[in-house]
Structure formats: C-alpha cells, structure tokens
Amino acid sequence: MSDPIGVSLLGAGNVGAGVIRALTAGSERYAAAVGRRLELRHALVRDASRAREGLEPHQLTTDLDVVLGDDATSIVVELMGGEEPARSYIAEALGSGRHVVTANKEVIAKHGAALRDLAAEGGVRLLYEASVGGGIPIISPLFRDLLANDITAVTAIINGTTNYMLTAMTQDGADYADALADAQRLGYAEPDPTADVEGHDAAFKLAILCGLAFHVEVGPEDVVQRGITQVTARDIRYASTLGYAIKLLAEGRLVDGELLASVQPTLIARDEPLSKVDGVLNAVQVEGDLVGRVVLEGPGAGAAPTSSAVLADVLDIARDIVAERRPPPPQAYRSMRVRSPGEHHARRYVRMTVADRPGVLGEIGTALGARGVSIASVVQFEVDEDARTAEIVLTTHTGPGEALESALAEIAAAEVVVEVGNVLAMAG
Amino acid sequence: MSDPIGVSLLGAGNVGAGVIRALTAGSERYAAAVGRRLELRHALVRDASRAREGLEPHQLTTDLDVVLGDDATSIVVELMGGEEPARSYIAEALGSGRHVVTANKEVIAKHGAALRDLAAEGGVRLLYEASVGGGIPIISPLFRDLLANDITAVTAIINGTTNYMLTAMTQDGADYADALADAQRLGYAEPDPTADVEGHDAAFKLAILCGLAFHVEVGPEDVVQRGITQVTARDIRYASTLGYAIKLLAEGRLVDGELLASVQPTLIARDEPLSKVDGVLNAVQVEGDLVGRVVLEGPGAGAAPTSSAVLADVLDIARDIVAERRPPPPQAYRSMRVRSPGEHHARRYVRMTVADRPGVLGEIGTALGARGVSIASVVQFEVDEDARTAEIVLTTHTGPGEALESALAEIAAAEVVVEVGNVLAMAG
Numbered sequence: 118m119s120d121p122i123g124v125s126l127l128g129a130g131n132v133g134a135g136v137i138r139a140l141t142a143g144s145e146r147y148a149a150a151v152g153r154r155l156e157l158r159h160a161l162v163r164d165a166s167r168a169r170e171g172l173e174p175h176q177l178t179t180d181l182d183v184v185l186g187d188d189a190t191s192i193v194v195e196l197m198g199g200e201e202p203a204r205s206y207i208a209e210a211l212g213s214g215r216h217v218v219t220a221n222k223e224v225i226a227k228h229g230a231a232l233r234d235l236a237a238e239g240g241v242r243l244l245y246e247a248s249v250g251g252g253i254p255i256i257s258p259l260f261r262d263l264l265a266n267d268i269t270a271v272t273a274i275i276n277g278t279t280n281y282m283l284t285a286m287t288q289d290g291a292d293y294a295d296a297l298a299d300a301q302r303l304g305y306a307e308p309d310p311t312a313d314v315e316g317h318d319a320a321f322k323l324a325i326l327c328g329l330a331f332h333v334e335v336g337p338e339d340v341v342q343r344g345i346t347q348v349t350a351r352d353i354r355y356a357s358t359l360g361y362a363i364k365l366l367a368e369g370r371l372v373d374g375e376l377l378a379s380v381q382p383t384l385i386a387r388d389e390p391l392s393k394v395d396g397v398l399n400a401v402q403v404e405g406d407l408v409g410r411v412v413l414e415g416p417g418a419g420a421a422p423t424s425s426a427v428l429a430d431v432l433d434i435a436r437d438i439v440a441e442r443r444p445p446p447p448q449a450y451r452s453m454r455v456r457s458p459g460e461h462h463a464r465r466y467v468r469m470t471v472a473d474r475p476g477v478l479g480e481i482g483t484a485l486g487a488r489g490v491s492i493a494s495v496v497q498f499e500v501d502e503d504a505r506t507a508e509i510v511l512t513t514h515t516g517p518g519e520a521l522e523s524a525l526a527e528i529a530a531a532e533v534v535v536e537v538g539n540v541l542a543m544a545g
Numbered sequence: 546m547s548d549p550i551g552v553s554l555l556g557a558g559n560v561g562a563g564v565i566r567a568l569t570a571g572s573e574r575y576a577a578a579v580g581r582r583l584e585l586r587h588a589l590v591r592d593a594s595r596a597r598e599g600l601e602p603h604q605l606t607t608d609l610d611v612v613l614g615d616d617a618t619s620i621v622v623e624l625m626g627g628e629e630p631a632r633s634y635i636a637e638a639l640g641s642g643r644h645v646v647t648a649n650k651e652v653i654a655k656h657g658a659a660l661r662d663l664a665a666e667g668g669v670r671l672l673y674e675a676s677v678g679g680g681i682p683i684i685s686p687l688f689r690d691l692l693a694n695d696i697t698a699v700t701a702i703i704n705g706t707t708n709y710m711l712t713a714m715t716q717d718g719a720d721y722a723d724a725l726a727d728a729q730r731l732g733y734a735e736p737d738p739t740a741d742v743e744g745h746d747a748a749f750k751l752a753i754l755c756g757l758a759f760h761v762e763v764g765p766e767d768v769v770q771r772g773i774t775q776v777t778a779r780d781i782r783y784a785s786t787l788g789y790a791i792k793l794l795a796e797g798r799l800v801d802g803e804l805l806a807s808v809q810p811t812l813i814a815r816d817e818p819l820s821k822v823d824g825v826l827n828a829v830q831v832e833g834d835l836v837g838r839v840v841l842e843g844p845g846a847g848a849a850p851t852s853s854a855v856l857a858d859v860l861d862i863a864r865d866i867v868a869e870r871r872p873p874p875p876q877a878y879r880s881m882r883v884r885s886p887g888e889h890h891a892r893r894y895v896r897m898t899v900a901d902r903p904g905v906l907g908e909i910g911t912a913l914g915a916r917g918v919s920i921a922s923v924v925q926f927e928v929d930e931d932a933r934t935a936e937i938v939l940t941t942h943t944g945p946g947e948a949l950e951s952a953l954a955e956i957a958a959a960e961v962v963v964e965v966g967n968v969l970a971m972a973g
Binding site: 135139142143146147149150152246252253254257258261262263264265266267332390393405406407408409410411412413414415416419421422424425426427428429431432433436437439440441442443444445446448449451 | 563567570571574575577578580674680681682685686689690691692693694695760818821833834835836837838839840841842843844847849850852853854855856857859860861864865867868869870871872873874876877879
C-alpha cells in the first residue's frame, strides 16, 4: 500500500469527536475498502491547548493556514457549523485543491451553488451527505439512485428537536413549554431553540433536498417557514380525534412547473408513513413518476449517525483518489418560478371559538363560500355553557392560502366569531 | 452535444417495455443530466416479428451478435431474467467492452463474483441496483452511503408476492390457498409460484444484500430457506393476539464473526417498522455501528419502479462516460464461516395440540429444559372439549434451532402431545 490519504478536520466538537473515533476504530476496514490508509492530519479548533481524544497536541491548530499548508491533506472535513467562517474556510479549502466534505446545512443551503462552481473549477469534490437527515442516505440517492425520475414531491421530517417535542405533546399531552423544557434537559434542544422551533433548520435542509430533487437552485428564502410555537396540546388532541398527527413537515412540490416549498406544522393522516415517524427519528419521502413513493428513515442527528454520512463521503472521495477517477460532472440546473405563501394550495384545519347558537355555521359557511373556500368537515369539540360559546374545527378542501386568509379576516370581525384559534396545513 | 450514448436491451418484456417508455419520455431530462443524449439501439427479443412500442422493426433482433456487433452500443441492459442464457450474454457483453446493467437477481446471486471480475478485467462496470427491492435505493446505499459502518444486520421484506399473500391472510383472515389464488388473479403471483412462496426469490436477493453489507461472497446456497406454504391463518391469528405480524423475513446477521442468513416466515413485534410493511411494498432495514438503524421502503416490483433503478444505473454509467471517469475500484471481500441451520439462534414460536389435563405443561417444560430450551411464554388458545385436547402456543427464549428440534421430536412422541402444528422464528 502506498502513502496514506490525509484527512483534516475543521472543528472538533461533538460530531468531530465522533468522526475521529470512527476513523480510529474503523481504520483497518477503511484501508481494505479504499486500498490505502486514511490518516488523520490536523484539526482546526478554537482552543488548541485543550486535549482531544485521538489527536496528539501537535495535530491541533487554530490556524487554517497550518491545515491548508499541509501537502499531505487531500480531504478537508468541515464540521464547525454556522455560516461564517465555515463558508470562507470551505471556499479556501476548495481553492487550495482540497476535496471538501461538510455537514453544514446552512452554508450549503445559502452558498451551495457558488461553492459547487468553485469545486468544479478546481477539479475537486464538495460532498454534503451529512447536511440532511444525519445518517440516512438521502443526498446520494437523490443525486444518483432516483435521477431517472421526474420527481414531483419531497416531504420530510428533518428536524429531530421539533419532532421529539411534538411526539411528547401527542403521547403525554404535554404542552409546548413543557415539551421544550424536556427537550432542552435531554440535550435535544439548544438553550436558544429558535433555529429548530421556528423551522429555520428544517428550511435549510429542505432547500438542499429541493435543489437535488427538482434540479433547481433553491435557497432558504424560497421556503415558506412557520414554526411550532403556536401549536397547542389542544390542536394535537383535536387532530388526533380527526385521525391525524401534527408534524413539522418540510415539503417541496412541483405544481404546474412551479415550486412550492414550505416548512410548517401539518396534519398528516394516520395511515401515512410520515405520521408514524416519532421522537428524534427523521424520514424523507420522495415521489417520482417511475418509482412511485419511497421512504428513507433513520436517526437524523447525533455524533455517530452523522459520522456515518461524513465518512461515506470521505471514503467515496478516497476511493476515487486511489482509482485516479476524475470528479463526476456537476448536476444540471434549470430555473423555475417559486410560489409565494398565498399561492400555496392545501387543505387546511381551522380551529375557532364561535357563539353557540343556531345559524352560526351558516354565516361562516357563507363567508367562506363567498371567497371560494369549500368546507370539507365541521366538528364541534367543546362548549362553554357560561360564555355560550363553542370551539369548532373546520377543515377545508384544497385551495389557495390567500382566499382562506381573507375570508378568516372577515369572519374574525363578525359578531358570531369570538376567536380564530389556529390555522394549520393538512398534507395530501 | 456530441454523439449519443447507445443503449441496447437484452429482453423486452414487461420491465423492458417500462425502460423503453421511460427512456423515450425522459429523453430531454436525461440529455440534460448526462450532457449527451441516450439512444436506444437494439433490443434482443425471442420473436423479432412482433411489434414493440418505441422500437422500429430494424431495432429488433434475435441475435446477440447483432447487438454486440453494434459499435455505437456502450451500455447493455439485461432484462431477460433466469440463469441462462442471461449469464452467458452478460459475460459476452462485458467481454466485448460493454458496461452492463442488469435486474437479474439469480445471475448476480449465483455468479456475481465471476462477472464482477470480468468487468474489472475489461475496465467496464456491472451494476445491478434493480436486482433487489425494485425502485428502492439499496444497492448503491450499501456500496457507498453506509460503507463507513460495521454492518451487523440486514433484515428485509423483499418478496412482494408473499408479502401480499401474508397481508391478505392477516387482514381478511384468508387461508393460504385463497391468498395464492387471489395473488395469481391480480398478477402478483406466477402460475407456478414456487420461486416466490418457497423463498428462493428472496434468497437470491438476500445473498446480494449480504455480499454488499458484510463484504463476503454469499451465494443462495448459504441462505437457509423456508417458504410460507406451512403458514396457516390460525398461526397468523395467534401471532396477532400475541402482538406480532408474520412476514417472510430475509435476514443476514453477523454473530461472533460468522454469518447467519435465512429467509423464513417470522413473527415480528408490531412496534417494529418491518411489521407494518404491507401488501406488495418492500423494505430493507440496515443496522450499523455508526448509523444505528435505517429503513428504506418502497415498491419492490413493477415495470416503472424497476425502470427507475435500471435507468439510475444507466445514467450513472453515461455520466461517467461523458466525464471520462474510470470505473470505481471493486469492493474488497473477506472470508467468513457461514452457520448451518441448526446453529441459527432465535426466539421461536411453537404451536402444538396437547392433552387437556393437568401436568401436561410440566412434562413439556421438563423435556424442553433437559435440552436447554427456555420457555418465555405459554398461551392456551383453543380447547376441543370432545377430544379433550387444547391448542397452545409457547414461545422460547433465544437458542439454537437444533436443541429445540430434538426436544420437539421427543415431545411429539410423548403421549401428552397430539401434534406439533408449526414452529416459526421470531425476530429480535
């Protein structure tokens, strides 16, 4: 066997430690699979004086130039997270002729196109299997295995934090605040949970999935984002009675040659596979003209599952280096109009408190009908005898969001409606 | 764009027609993805006088030499099925410098090693994503995306015919003969259903999966095979009462560095994902040291889903041709002892008819205990007052098959046992 293939890390936190552990434990197997040894060269860290398992002190550096000045490093693995300096460092590494593997969803979602161009110019590869769905094979299957399909929809549960919280709210009847506190205690939610609970994390991932599935450059700004902070234990209970689970669903869909992309709490019918993806699991469902529907499910986060994806990319590059294979050609992109939130067509769940007297449903139905919103069902859940009000849930047939919104604005102002409690999308 | 890349088919039946349809319908998209057009050249058929949609009469031939004599054909797609002449034709195509894509599980399971060697010698590729799980991405994920893992188990539902039958027997209480007749009427089962119901089809597929997952050459002869012909509606009902579904489970597992591979009807606990894979769906669950557990699910058969996998391989090769990429290095294999059926450790379900009088369970328990078989539970299901017999189901803790078998032989001969009705494996 000839010289080892050098791998250096940018960032050596939780996932970095997992990658180092796996590289050490799997070293014989990886050498057999690749045909040459992988050698851990440097790790760029914030504090080089702190000891890290699996690394000698001389391998730690706070200086990117030390990493890129090392001729033996062929593959750079970026695991710092966040937009900067991760983006600049990836760009520098690609510019210096290094292959780059990253788990950074934010950088790829926002700057993927520019970085892929940079990689192509340099004749090197930029891989990011770990950026979506942790250990679940999804980037490479979209890039390769499902390429023959005209993909019409990608629907996914790709944020473990919110799925853990919604599962707890469903199974234990916990309310939002308790579910969040519980997730934070277990380390599933950050002290500042904004990126997860507001849907930003899932939006980054969905943008990446849409890019691959639909061959369009999609950025996070193209994704309609709504978090789970307004979902109540009551909504979950009512949805359950109606036969649905509420999930933070990331959905990309082509309708009449236009892209609809959204991350929002969504009612999913209980016989749909995604409704049963519970806890911190992730799952991605892809619909294509040939394959029909495939569902890929597994652990969406954690050091070991993420290492599985990171190292899959590293091994793929290493095998190509040994076989002296050129990088594959970049994916072809097309352009496509992105629909605004008001143009998103969906069935919708509307919870509202209304006066408990005859004729109320008639008034509401008339107001909705005047805007072309068609009611699919109405169920009365709770009556407040003293206030003479009732809480009802109505579901609509598929229609544009803006029609419902303006009808609801009118209805909310009407005397018979006390409050519009919540409006949620329904899948399918 | 330069010259098109020529693709010829061996076999133009159901799947072949699907591939032709997809190649025609997707031709613009495929040209954009590959950077060159794909051109359908020839189709080798049994009867060249019969017209085929999407092909001119001059493209049809009964002579392999016409296909291999066509210099413009770079990729040969084998869709004839069966062992011969498919194996010889694939070998000839590889020998002539053609890349080969095949959906042929039997040829790959039996002759994969020799054909892969032939491809490596010729500097061409042999791909077979469609040989297992129809449109589900599974071959390529095992080869690439999960490569960093020390994979410990692959468990799968990979025969749609038997899964359709078992699902019907579960949901409608149908018996085996009715479920088979129904499947035949719908075209899910062949007039001669042997290959499906006896587990041979699933064994071919499992051998391929084990080879990729465990890096071992595994042939169908290494797979313990037991079909579903002995599964009764009664077993399914009893299993259901105990909280299990019965599935034809294909399972490959490493235990103490040795391989256990089996295809057999198996009780799966109802909270396990594979227990919910119903009808003609397929699913493969992979367990690895890093990733934990991932499940890939989708349509396991049919012309369109199979075309999705066949064309994924074709497009992958075509992209490599355009980029002038060499073939990737072949997978490294290791050798491993394969365990015999008697050495398979499992929990087991045993249904038996016994005398309905005190002391019977004691006698059975004593006989099992003497062979080291430990009972996990005993449930009495039905009592025949006239015959003074009872039907019981006992489940065992994990143990080797041979101990249970010899204990059951002894028990069957005992006066208190009228009949051992069925013995089935239990997953987990």
